[in-house]
Amino acid sequence: MMLDGIMTDNVVTADAASFLSIANKSRNEIESVKFEPPKIGGKGFGYFRVRMKTRHYEAQ
Template structure:
């Protein structure tokens, strides 16, 4: 049972694949270049906002912490 005393964070196991923005991709390449197995640029659809995304495959699975609401 969870108590309501402050914020609760949960860690989720993320498979070896991610879809990230260009800014996030650059940060990943700068910090963990060896962990990126492959990357593919996915251009934006005509009329949509943004500049597209990168679908990346990592050599290992990772955990990401999220605020549980």
């Protein structure tokens, strides 16, 4: 089975669980992190915008 991959931007949007996973696996690749708080009346608890030092591939 062959998957197609695309080159993504170096910014990843992640919820808390995904952010912890990224931080544990790729701590040296993180350039900066910004927390985006939730909107009043909206769903969710906010998210993290993680800027990586390099671009990466994602499978489609």
